Amino acid sequence: xxxxxxxxxxxxxxxxxxxxxxxxxxxxxxxxxxxxxxxxxxxxxxxxxxxxxxxxxxxxxxxxxxxxxxxxxxxxxxxxxxxxxxxxxxxxxxxxxxxxxxxxxxxxxxxxxxxxxxxxxxxxxxxxxxxxxxxxxxxxxxxxxxxxxxxxxxxxxxxxxxxxxxxxxxxxxxxxxxxxxxxxxxxxxxxxxxxxxxxxxxxxxxxxxxxxxxxxxxxxxxxxxxxxxxxxxxxxxxxxxxxxxxxxxxxxxxxxxxxxxxxxxxxxxxxxxxxxxxxxxxxxxxxxxxxxxxxxxxxxxxxxxxxxxxxxxxxxxxxxxxxxxxxxxxxxxxxxxxxxxxxxxxxxxxxxxxxxxxxxxxxxxxxxxxxxxxxxxxxxxxxxxxxxxxxxxxxxxxxxxxxxxxxxxxxxxxxxxxxxxxxxxxxxxxxxxxxxxxxxxxxxxxxxxxxxxxxxxxxxxxxxxxxxxxxxxxxxxxxxxxxxxxxxxxxxxxxxxxxxxxxxxxxxxxxxxxxxxxxxxxxxxxxxxxxxxxxxxxxxxxxxxxxxxxxxxxxxxxxxxxxxxxxxxxxxxxxxxxxxxxxxxxxxxxxxxxxxxxxxxxxxxxxxxx
Amino acid sequence: xxxxxxxxxxxxxxxxxxxxxxxxxxxxxxxxxxxxxxxxxxxxxxxxxxxxxxxxxxxxxxxxxxxxxxxxxxxxxxxxxxxxxxxxxxxxxxxxxxxxxxxxxxxxxxxxxxxxxxxxxxxxxxxxxxxxxxxxxxxxxxxxxxxxxxxxxxxxxxxxxxxxxxxxxxxxxxxxxxxxxxxxxxxxxxxxxxxxxxxxxxxxxxxxxxxxxxxxxxxxxxxxxxxxxxxxxxxxxxxxxxxxxxxxxxxxxxxxxxxxxxxxxxxxxxxxxxxxxxxxxxxxxxxxxxx
Numbered sequence: 001x002x003x004x005x006x007x008x009x010x011x012x013x014x015x016x017x018x019x020x021x022x023x024x025x026x027x028x029x030x031x032x033x034x035x036x037x038x039x040x041x042x043x044x045x046x047x048x049x050x051x052x053x054x055x056x057x058x059x060x061x062x063x064x065x066x067x068x069x070x071x072x073x074x075x076x077x078x079x080x081x082x083x084x085x086x087x088x089x090x091x092x093x094x095x096x097x098x099x100x101x102x103x104x105x106x107x108x109x110x111x112x113x114x115x116x117x118x119x120x121x122x123x124x125x126x127x128x129x130x131x132x133x134x135x136x137x138x139x140x141x142x143x144x145x146x147x148x149x150x151x152x153x154x155x156x157x158x159x160x161x162x163x164x165x166x167x168x169x170x171x172x173x174x175x176x177x178x179x180x181x182x183x184x185x186x187x188x189x190x191x192x193x194x195x196x197x198x199x200x201x202x203x204x205x206x207x208x209x210x211x212x213x214x215x216x217x218x219x220x221x222x223x224x225x226x227x228x229x230x231x232x233x234x235x236x237x238x239x240x241x242x243x244x245x246x247x248x249x250x251x252x253x254x255x256x257x258x259x260x261x262x263x264x265x266x267x268x269x270x271x272x273x274x275x276x277x278x279x280x281x282x283x284x285x286x287x288x289x290x291x292x293x294x295x296x297x298x299x300x301x302x303x304x305x306x307x308x309x310x311x312x313x314x315x316x317x318x319x320x321x322x323x324x325x326x327x328x329x330x331x332x333x334x335x336x337x338x339x340x341x342x343x344x345x346x347x348x349x350x351x352x353x354x355x356x357x358x359x360x361x362x363x364x365x366x367x368x369x370x371x372x373x374x375x376x377x378x379x380x381x382x383x384x385x386x387x388x389x390x391x392x393x394x395x396x397x398x399x400x401x402x403x404x405x406x407x408x409x410x411x412x413x414x415x416x417x418x419x420x421x422x423x424x425x426x427x428x429x430x431x432x433x434x435x436x437x438x439x440x441x442x443x444x445x446x447x448x449x450x451x452x453x454x455x456x457x458x459x460x461x462x463x464x465x466x467x468x469x470x471x472x473x474x475x476x477x478x479x480x481x482x483x484x485x486x487x488x489x490x491x492x493x494x495x496x497x498x499x500x501x502x503x504x505x506x507x508x509x510x511x512x513x514x515x516x517x518x519x520x521x522x523x524x525x526x527x528x529x530x531x532x533x534x535x536x537x538x539x540x541x542x543x544x545x546x547x548x549x550x551x552x553x554x555x556x557x558x559x560x561x562x563x564x565x566x567x568x569x570x571x572x573x574x575x576x577x578x579x580x581x582x583x584x585x586x587x588x589x590x591x592x593x594x595x596x597x598x599x600x601x602x603x604x605x606x607x608x609x610x
Numbered sequence: 611x612x613x614x615x616x617x618x619x620x621x622x623x624x625x626x627x628x629x630x631x632x633x634x635x636x637x638x639x640x641x642x643x644x645x646x647x648x649x650x651x652x653x654x655x656x657x658x659x660x661x662x663x664x665x666x667x668x669x670x671x672x673x674x675x676x677x678x679x680x681x682x683x684x685x686x687x688x689x690x691x692x693x694x695x696x697x698x699x700x701x702x703x704x705x706x707x708x709x710x711x712x713x714x715x716x717x718x719x720x721x722x723x724x725x726x727x728x729x730x731x732x733x734x735x736x737x738x739x740x741x742x743x744x745x746x747x748x749x750x751x752x753x754x755x756x757x758x759x760x761x762x763x764x765x766x767x768x769x770x771x772x773x774x775x776x777x778x779x780x781x782x783x784x785x786x787x788x789x790x791x792x793x794x795x796x797x798x799x800x801x802x803x804x805x806x807x808x809x810x811x812x813x814x815x816x817x818x819x820x821x822x823x824x825x826x827x828x829x830x831x832x833x834x835x836x837x838x839x840x841x842x843x844x845x846x847x848x849x850x851x852x853x854x855x856x857x858x859x860x861x862x863x864x865x866x867x868x869x870x871x872x873x874x875x876x877x878x879x880x881x882x883x884x885x886x887x888x889x890x891x892x893x894x895x896x897x898x899x900x901x
Contacts (some may be wrong), residue, residue: 051705105884105887116842120839123833123876130873250716253712289720289728293717293721300713303710
């Protein structure tokens with residue numbers, strides 16, 4: 001999984017754009033078609049960042065395309081601004097601002113709601129442009145007379161004309177756009193966006209401000225749409241109202257899917273295929289308006305059978321021929337967990353600048369959760385001391401899971417209070433408490449399934465290194481201070497160093513369980529909660545994981561829920577027993593073993609009856 | 611100038627448009643509720659139903675037969691689409707489902723354009739419903755009242771099917787927990803096929819009875835799709851009563867705003883949707899936990 005170096009991609013892109021000028025005419029492309037392809041490609045870069053990388057399917061990009069286009073065209077045709085570049089820039093800013101406002105509304109919901117809301121909002125923009133704002137937009141007539149830019153460099157003056165002259169200008173814009181996007185994709189933000197696409201819940205749980213990152217992606221996509229819209233007006237010398245229609249958004253979605261999402265270049269390829277087929281079917285074959293039917297069928301077939309598009313399909317093909325060898329390694333046994341690995345001292349939890357506090361690390365007072373008439377937890381008082389390893393047990397349905405979820409703020413209590421290092425965290429978000437140093441590993445693996453082991457741990461470590469939100473869009477990810485060391489140490493601790501570059505999907509079950517724990521560890525928690533870390537393990541994996549838990553407990557406080565009594569009694573210093581939603585008993589393993597209430601709860605009174 | 615009769619007439623207009631929207635949205639919402647699939651081809655199905663009715667009308671000359679044949683056609687067409695395409699998508703991410711139904715919608719529109727061209731097709735209202743009716747203080751086109759009545763009856767039939775029959779029980783159980791319904795030994799796929807057919811039929815039926823009001827073009831369903839989205843966002847996705855409430859609210863907003871200034875009617879619709887999203891993100895009658 002080695003990444004192609006950035007400079008190589010940039011150089012190839014530049015060469016490709018120059019070569020296209022001389023090759024495409026021989027393939028029957030008119031300059032006007034090529035110029036439109038570049039604009040669709042630029043519009044598509046932003047959409048791909050939003051859909052391909054972040055997983056947010058918007059059918060409303062036309063709103064920002066139109067906004068940028070009409071703001072630019074208005075400024076230029078009414079002589080408010082003279083500089084074309086300046087007007088393009090203002091148009092882009094306007095689209096970004098509108099994008100932020102729309103994003104705040106649309107991102108209130110996810111999934112299908114998000115898609116529907118973007119459709120509706122984009123339609124609203126179309127109606128606004130068409131009549132209430134027609135004094136500014138020209139209504140159904142659009143805005144004619146958009147000028148082309150000129151550049152003066154000393155004695156040299158380049159006035160951008162039509163045709164291939166315009167091509168050089170648009171190609172330069174596309175080039176800048178793609179370089180910035182490539183940097184974004186390879187920045188920490190890019191990594192977090194793909195994490196949000198793959199598993200938004202876990203991205204939140206390791207401490208990322210998911211909502212703000214989504215909004216950022218939405219605004220970036222709107223900015224790209226804005227500049228593309230402005231360029232459309234410049235290219236045609238006229239800003240058409242059709243830019244605002246649903247068809248524009250729909251065509252963008254289709255082109256991106258045809259070319260391949262999460263590639264940045266997919267939309268450009270998709271637009272090329274789209275416009276070439278359109279001209280070919282319409283004029284070459286004389287099909288008239290039927291061309292859209294053919295493209296519609298092609299699109300449906302691609303979604304059914306080649307969802308990753310043309311570029312994705314090519315990549316899979318290349319990977320199939322190349323990948324035989326690394327696959328054989330996958331059968332190899334995982335590295336065993338050794339007792340006391342040397343990295344232990346350095347991985348101990350980061351000391352956050354919190355006021356000195358000598359009380360319990362975690363304290364719950366009167367914690368109650370009610371679902372309708374049913375009490376899942378009732379009036380639980382609970383405290384864990386610094387450095388303690390606490391076990392929680394209880395029969396099925398005792399309310400362990402709900403209790404755990406309340407402690408990590410996944411579920412908010414109906415009544416009661418939770419204090420972490422003396423600070424009230426009741427009602428806080430999952431990401432916020434993770435940033436404070438409280439996180440958990442899940443009973444069912446919550447991994448970023450489309451990424452490698454290394455990338456998984458890195459996503460978690462990024463939250464710890466960078467805080468909940470930071471827009472270092474252009475920073476290279478390997479320049480985040482301390483990130484690499486932290487990922488390496490975490491992997492060493494869970495014995496996955498040798499498997500760092502393996503995709504998660506190729507891991508054995510026991511390894512996935514360890515990676516699950518590693519994600520929590522990478523956040524450097526001072527309090528780590530483990531939800532059934534031994535669930536579903538073979539005896540050997542179980543023994544290894546018990547050793548792992550013994551290793552990681554140094555320097556941190558841990559709470560473990562599990563059904564494996566032997567392991568809990570071996571590991572824990574104190575054990576809390578829940579029964580029917582209430583606290584039944586608490587004490588050392590020896591005390592709990594002797595406790596008659598606990599025996600009753602587990603044996604259902606059978607022992608007493610005998 | 612807003613006069614009293616004018617206001618009442620717009621109110622009735624809104625109710626007629628709203629009931630029609632409610633019917634279409636009910637189709638969308640039961641498909642989403644049961645299958646978990648957002649059907650972006652729903653507008654195209656509205657359009658296809660209209661054309662199916664148009665063909666049947668040309669062949670028979672009877673409006674009633676046109677409605678019947680068109681509806682049956684849509685039931686079958688919906689079931690076939692589910693069987694051939696949608697079925698492959700239940701285990702795929704929601705984005706893929708959205709993409710494929712979007713593609714299906716385009717294919718349907720373009721097939722109709724291929725067969726009938728882009729020109730408008732018209733279906734006259736039945737003779738007994740042509741002309742105008744005097745309501746005492748105002749006169750009103752008779753057929754619009756008929757649309758209101760037919761759509762309301764269709765909604766009632768849909769309600770009876772959903773809430774009073776065995777199949778309806780399965781559908782509503784499926785909305786709650788489709789995995790569990792499968793475990794109970796019910797052939798979920800057959801139910802899914804039927805539900806998609808019924809949902810398509812609801813849209814198509816609306817398309818036919820609306821054909822005498824608005825002439826048919828291949829793109830007649832585009833704006834309907836968007837309005838349907840607004841209806842279910844306002845009412846709550848997957849809620850049948852929500853679709854009815856949302857439909858009537860949307861119809862009245864469109865109609866009453868256009869009395870003041872037609873240019874703002876759609877804008878007002880989206881503004882209300884935004885307001886609902888802020889005050890009650892799950893929709894007026896939607897459940898908080900879902901979607």
